[in-house]
Amino acid sequence: MSGRPNTRLADLFGLAGWSKGELARLVNRQAAAMGHPQLATDTSRVRRWIDMGEIPRDPVPRVLAALFTERLGRVVTIEDLGLVRQGRAGKRQGDGIEEHPDGLPWPPERTAAVLTEFTGMDLMLNRRGLVGAGAALATGSTLSGAMYEWLHTDPALRADAPVLDNPLHVDPAGFDRYEAAPVGSQEIEALERSVEVFRAWDAARGGGLQRKAVVGQLNEVGGMLAYHHPPHLQRRLWGVAANLAVLAGWMSHDVGLEPTAQKYFVIAAHAAREGGDRPRAGEALSRAARQMVHLGRPDEALDLMKLAQSGAGDGLQPRTKAMFHTIEAWAQAAMGKGQAMRRTLGRAEDLFVSDRQDAATPDWMQTFKDEDLYGMQALAYRTLAEFAPNAAGPAQHYAQKALALRVDGRERSKIFDHLSMASACFIADDPEQADRYARLALMAMGSNSSRRTWDRLRQMYRLTAQYAGSPGIRELREEIRIALPKQRAKKDGAGAQV
Secondary structure, three states: OOOOOOHHHHHHHHHHOOOHHHHHHHHHHHHHHOOOOOOOOOHHHHHHHHHOOOOOOOOHHHHHHHHHHHHHOOOOOOOOOOOOOOOOOOOEOOOOOEOOHHHOOOOHHHHHHHHHHHHHHHHHHHHOOOOOOOOOOOOHHHHHHHHHHHHHHOOOOOOOOOOOOOOOOOOOOOOOOOOOOOOOHHHHHHHHHHHHHHHHHHHHHOOOOOHHHHHHHHHHHHHHOOOOOOHHHHHHHHHHHHHHHHHHHHHHHHOOOHHHHHHHHHHHHHHHHHOOOHHHHHHHHHHHHHHHHHOOOHHHHHHHHHHHHHHOHHHOOHHHHHHHHHHHHHHHHHOOOHHHHHHHHHHHHHHHHHOOOOOOOOHHHOOOOHHHHHHHHHHHHHHHOOOOHHHHHHHHHHHHHHHHHOOOOOHHHHHHHHHHHHHHHHHOOOHHHHHHHHHHHHHHHOOOOOHHHHHHHHHHHHHOHHHOOOHHHHHHHHHHHHHOOOOOOOOOOOOOOO
């Protein structure tokens, strides 16, 4: 017992709206349903958890996480409740800011447990039809500050995955934990192939349709990681976990579950680092940076990109560096920093051309091709054109180059290119061309589950207002209004930049 209030639990308790007695009764009932009928919690014990910082024994933290998850309609983990026995969660410094916000970074031995707990809660929300988007989104500076030292100074970072004295030494995780036996190379190969399938589906149809399957697969891998495998197999399992967590995060971002997405990106960085793959950890954080730009927080995206680039170590290939620079350039464009954006894109081009692929390209970088470089350049210039209309010309140029190469079934990227082109044409006072590209995007969006495409369409829709007197554009505006899905109420920065 710390003797200090558990501020995390107190905050969530206030949001839930229960009385202490009501929570005690719910804990007993839920514990019985989970196979622990002997548990007997009362009001005084709940008071000690909240007011005195007492951490209850298992299974109470898991029970509380399940109750708060269902009550609040979003994933609530044991870390979120401040019920981890590392002496950090729930503590605040004198200025009221948490020393380790969101429990980050957690100790290495906690990664598999956090992974299985979070995915289990996410699956539970899926089953019960809850939205799961009400959590607060941590700022980019908060994330980068919490993880900087962790990425740079951990002496355990090595090629082999960490070895635990007890292969089953992981805290009990949430529901849907996969009770796996040790796996061999054939099973891991099958998992690696499944990542490729999920990745291709996401690129073609958006994240909404397969997100639950990816989260379920990640949950199973988390169970496998609770066992001690030979180092080469354990390292590959951590790689699978990192890839699936990035996909789960990207799919969550794609459907507007922003805080959930952010947590998956952080889990992916942890998993990659556990497997000794610092470039992969950096790429996972670059996804969080792209998320921040999309949400209208480009300054925080730049914080994350600094961490992604420095934390990725010396093993970054030129193509990966080029991709990082395109994200940085997009953030600079969103801040109206045209000169900085152009310099950054110039570095990206130079690095991309210099990449002769002498070393094997990581599987997670094989989708960053010429068309993706052009697409990001188009997006950066289109974003800058909001501040400097003369940037619309280069945006059209690069969007056209990207579209000429989009032949591999990555329909979502093609939609983004069409929207970048349409927006640039509107800014360049070419409404007829803009109308054509906007309609191409709109036709494809009906079969795509990506909310991000609709967010980008809303940005383009604003540009049509000055041409509303034209019959063709008036008709386009009406078609867009009819097609746009209703927006959820945005909480804690979970909405897109419009």
